[in-house]
Amino acid sequence: MVFAIFSSQTVSGLGSMSSIAVSYGEDGTVFCGLAFGRLSLGLTGGDGFVCGLLMDSNQPYCWGNNIYIKLGVPQPIPERAEYLQISAGDNHLCALRKPPLKRRRNRSHVDCWGYNMTASHVFDGAFDSITAGSVFNCGLFARNRSVFCWGDDTSSAVTSLTPLNFRFRAISAGGFFVCGVGEGPDARARCWGQSLRMNMGLDRENDGYVGADVDSAPPEPMLSVVGGRFHACGIRRSDHRVVCWGFRLEHSVPPPEKARANAMTAGDYFTCGVFPDYSMRPLCWGLGYPTSIPMAVSPGLCVSSPCGPGYYEYARAACAPSSGSRVCVPCSVACRDGTYESSPCSPNADRQCSLNATTGGSNSTDRRKPASLQWPMLVAELVFAFVFVLSVSAIACIYVRYKLRRFSSRGKSEAKVTRSQACAVKVRPEVEELKIRRAQTFTYEELERATDGFSEASQVGKGSFSCVFKGVLRDGTVVAVKRAITAASDNVRKSSKEFHTELDLLSRLNHAHLLNLLGYCEEGGERLLVYEYMANGSLHQHLHHARKGGECFDWVRRVTIAVQAARGIEYLHGYACPPVIHRDIKSSNILIDEEHNARVADFGLSLLGPADSGSPLSELPAGTLGYLDPEYYRLHYLTTKSDVYSFGVLLLEILSGRKAIDMRFEECNIVEWAVPLIKAGDVVAVLDQSLVAPACAEGGEALKRIANVACKCVRMRGKERPSMDRVTTALERALAMLMGSPSEEQAILPTEVVLGSSRLHKKGMSNRSCSETTTTVDAEERCEFRAPSWITFPSVASSQRRRSSMSDGEGDGEAAGVVVAGRNVGVEVAEEIGPASPQQALFLQHNF
Numbered sequence: 001m002v003f004a005i006f007s008s009q010t011v012s013g014l015g016s017m018s019s020i021a022v023s024y025g026e027d028g029t030v031f032c033g034l035a036f037g038r039l040s041l042g043l044t045g046g047d048g049f050v051c052g053l054l055m056d057s058n059q060p061y062c063w064g065n066n067i068y069i070k071l072g073v074p075q076p077i078p079e080r081a082e083y084l085q086i087s088a089g090d091n092h093l094c095a096l097r098k099p100p101l102k103r104r105r106n107r108s109h110v111d112c113w114g115y116n117m118t119a120s121h122v123f124d125g126a127f128d129s130i131t132a133g134s135v136f137n138c139g140l141f142a143r144n145r146s147v148f149c150w151g152d153d154t155s156s157a158v159t160s161l162t163p164l165n166f167r168f169r170a171i172s173a174g175g176f177f178v179c180g181v182g183e184g185p186d187a188r189a190r191c192w193g194q195s196l197r198m199n200m201g202l203d204r205e206n207d208g209y210v211g212a213d214v215d216s217a218p219p220e221p222m223l224s225v226v227g228g229r230f231h232a233c234g235i236r237r238s239d240h241r242v243v244c245w246g247f248r249l250e251h252s253v254p255p256p257e258k259a260r261a262n263a264m265t266a267g268d269y270f271t272c273g274v275f276p277d278y279s280m281r282p283l284c285w286g287l288g289y290p291t292s293i294p295m296a297v298s299p300g301l302c303v304s305s306p307c308g309p310g311y312y313e314y315a316r317a318a319c320a321p322s323s324g325s326r327v328c329v330p331c332s333v334a335c336r337d338g339t340y341e342s343s344p345c346s347p348n349a350d351r352q353c354s355l356n357a358t359t360g361g362s363n364s365t366d367r368r369k370p371a372s373l374q375w376p377m378l379v380a381e382l383v384f385a386f387v388f389v390l391s392v393s394a395i396a397c398i399y400v401r402y403k404l405r406r407f408s409s410r411g412k413s414e415a416k417v418t419r420s421q422a423c424a425v426k427v428r429p430e431v432e433e434l435k436i437r438r439a440q441t442f443t444y445e446e447l448e449r450a451t452d453g454f455s456e457a458s459q460v461g462k463g464s465f466s467c468v469f470k471g472v473l474r475d476g477t478v479v480a481v482k483r484a485i486t487a488a489s490d491n492v493r494k495s496s497k498e499f500h501t502e503l504d505l506l507s508r509l510n511h512a513h514l515l516n517l518l519g520y521c522e523e524g525g526e527r528l529l530v531y532e533y534m535a536n537g538s539l540h541q542h543l544h545h546a547r548k549g550g551e552c553f554d555w556v557r558r559v560t561i562a563v564q565a566a567r568g569i570e571y572l573h574g575y576a577c578p579p580v581i582h583r584d585i586k587s588s589n590i591l592i593d594e595e596h597n598a599r600v601a602d603f604g605l606s607l608l609g610p611a612d613s614g615s616p617l618s619e620l621p622a623g624t625l626g627y628l629d630p631e632y633y634r635l636h637y638l639t640t641k642s643d644v645y646s647f648g649v650l651l652l653e654i655l656s657g658r659k660a661i662d663m664r665f666e667e668c669n670i671v672e673w674a675v676p677l678i679k680a681g682d683v684v685a686v687l688d689q690s691l692v693a694p695a696c697a698e699g700g701e702a703l704k705r706i707a708n709v710a711c712k713c714v715r716m717r718g719k720e721r722p723s724m725d726r727v728t729t730a731l732e733r734a735l736a737m738l739m740g741s742p743s744e745e746q747a748i749l750p751t752e753v754v755l756g757s758s759r760l761h762k763k764g765m766s767n768r769s770c771s772e773t774t775t776t777v778d779a780e781e782r783c784e785f786r787a788p789s790w791i792t793f794p795s796v797a798s799s800q801r802r803r804s805s806m807s808d809g810e811g812d813g814e815a816a817g818v819v820v821a822g823r824n825v826g827v828e829v830a831e832e833i834g835p836a837s838p839q840q841a842l843f844l845q846h847n848f
């Protein structure tokens with residue numbers, strides 16, 4: 001936990017600017033609070049980062065870790081712009097500008113930075129305040145107290161659901177909703193937007209959520225309100241106690257029952273508050289909050305207006321003396337039981353309570369005791385604060401210098417990125433022009449005959465939008481015919497889209513471990529795709545339904561299938577340009593041919609990814625529950641790392657024999673169940689008990705390493721997952737271990753025996769990846785060079801992959817059998833799997 005000290009005000013995290021802020025997310029939680037020192041006017045925090053509004057420049061300054069937020073002062077910033085307020089969403093920050101000229105006071109300028117948000121906005125009418133949600137923002141108009149929201153409405157619907165004809169005193173956004181406190185005597189909280197259930201389509205009981213939608217705010221007047229991911233909390237006007245509503249995760253800590261709160265901030269699944277009853281020391285509740293916050297913080301922001309009725313000026317909070325500003329906190333509501341009001345709340349002090357005469361005797365000495373302890377405590381706090389400010393300043397200096405150095409080198413690399421984007425733009429039209437080259441056309445009649453009139457007996461499978469039939473063509477070729485289901489009109493549209501995507505992609509891709517498309521038929525309303533027939537069905541059937549008459553796959557076969565599937569996906573990501581993102585990697589899409597080799601199938605949802613994997617596509621989530629990358633379904637950004645997540649789930653499925661979502665178990669989500677066990681070192685508990693454990697210790701070690709690779713693939717953040725080529729290399733190594741890496745005297749197994757790569761294609765050889773070419777040729781040359789690679793691609797051998805990876809600047813020295821330490825996540829996976837022994841290196845060199 002990090003504690004930052006600043007000068008002195010009241011709601012933040014997701015939401016608005018306050019005297020306290022939290023950052024949340026995968027990297028853990030961080031609490032920041034304004035104390036003494038006058039460095040910031042207020043704080044706000046998002047996913048992995050916190051920003052403060054600097055006192056001297058009135059500009060935002062961010063720190064922490066978020067790839068979409070430029071740390072330091074966000075850029076670009078309009079010249080001489082000064083800001084009144086800042087507010088952070090998950091991956092962006094917005095700031096409300098100070099009105100430049102008096103005559104333009106009826107306009108609001110809001111500048112935003114970060115994921116999909118970097119823009120300046122001008123609104124007619126002056127905003128009193130702004131608030132940022134996950135992927136949207138809202139402003140509260142000063143004059144009519146109405147709310148206006150903008151941004152991505154698909155996941156939150158806040159824009160369309162904003163209440164009309166309602167006056168708000170204050171607003172605060174949560175993840176996918178906004179709450180406001182009414183103006184005047186009706187100070188009830190009203191929340192609108194998407195609830196957890198509507199937004200995520202998650203099953204609340206099974207996913208461990210309890211509670212009701214956030215629009216179920218209690219009907220009591222509130223002082224303020226904050227929003228978390230799916231919950232909101234408010235401070236009740238009647239007694240200043242905290243009340244929370246909406247969804248919360250089971251087993252999360254409830255808010256303090258009796259304490260009165262002054263300021264609050266919400267993280268994703270937790271909330272923190274400042275409590276006068278605890279000497280202004282913050283307390284947090286919920287799930288995953290920062291523990292042990294040792295110091296008192298300011299209970300509010302500095303304001304220039306005098307404290308209104310019901311508020312008093314908090315003496316300990318230091319605002320700039322020259323500014324004439326102050327921190328106003330609400331007067332306490334009543335004296336506790338056993339005490340009486342000795343003096344009422346005044347503009348400078350809270351109401352004073354004294355003990356009742358009957359209990360006064362013994363308690364008066366008790367009261368003196370804490371007073372005598374107060375001085376040493378105050379001195380200790382000041383010394384601690386001083387030391388802290390010194391060390392924070394020193395760290396900030398080092399950090400800023402380090403960042404400046406990095407920015408200058410990033411400037412150079414950005415030029416390269418722009419060139420690689422040019423590749424994507426250039427390549428797409430060419431892709432369109434290429435059209436279907438290899439697929440053969442069939443007549444409906446031909447396929448009807450081949451499948452015995454699409455009889456029930458010849459049906460081998462059924463998907464969401466299609467049925468699959470086994471058929472025999474006139475020349476005796478056994479094929480699988482996928483026929484789109486044409487029931488509901490919505491399905492027709494979807495299946496038609498999937499048909500064309502699959503047809504388009506498969507007719508261009510060619511790899512030993514991708515399912516081969518032989519032809520298609522589009523006649524009237526019928527759309528049919530013809531594939532090679534996969535005699536051994538899908539991996540899903542083998543793992544979960546023990547195919548009729550099918551043999552049980554042992555560990556070597558399972559891992560071989562994992563390696564082959566990984567190679568197929570690696571080809572899609574690294575050797576096609578632009579990369580193809582499959583979007584639906586799962587065990588029912590890994591088909592098994594006659595020789596028990598794996599083929600990745602079902603490209604209906606696939607998309608052409610950006611040539612530069614650093615700039616994600618903004619796509620509405622599609623895929624299969626349990627395999628879906630959480631980053632993709634929450635934030636809608638899609639990269640090849642979404643396939644890596646799904647592949648990680650597949651690996652866990654292969655290791656455990658459990659389904660991705662298996663309702664037979666208490667913890668039905670495979671990731672939630674397996675990852676903690678693997679991290680705790682109990683890999684054996686995850687392994688499928690129906691298989692005989694590997695005989696040798698090396699085999700057990702290989703499975704352990706695969707489990708670790710799976711854990712890395714299912715990391716919450718895409719950028720922290722390894723790339724597919726790293727995953728493949730790691731799995732190949734594990735397979736070699738599992739098989740007992742041969743000594744030099746042993747015969748080397750031919751590739752096709754190990755990986756079934758007898759279908760290696762020899763034409764149009766090019767194994768360069770997009771990123772590789774960007775470093776060597778200019779954009780135009782590169783596109784011309786890349787285009788033919790769509791037509792055919794070789795099955796990629798490890799030795800080729802190693803060369804390409806090294807030229808990416810991520811060289812790991814594997815060719816020499818030595819893993820060089822580095823900061824790249826992929827390298828980390830290679831390290832996990834360990835350097836190859838000389839025998840293994842030889843084995844790998846000959847077999848992969």
Ligand SMILES: Nc1ncnc2c1ncn2[C@@H]1O[C@H](COP(=O)(O)OP(=O)(O)OP(=O)(O)O)[C@@H](O)[C@H]1O
Nearest residue numbers: 461462463464466468480531532533534538588602
């Ligand atoms: N080429 C093939 N050879 C043999 N069986 C196949 C072939 N293609 C598909 N199948 C079988 O048909 C089933 C359905 O395949 P399909 O791709 O239509 O849907 P799915 O991927 O299982 O589900 P969804 O479309 O909902 O993602 C597969 O799980 C598999 O068992």
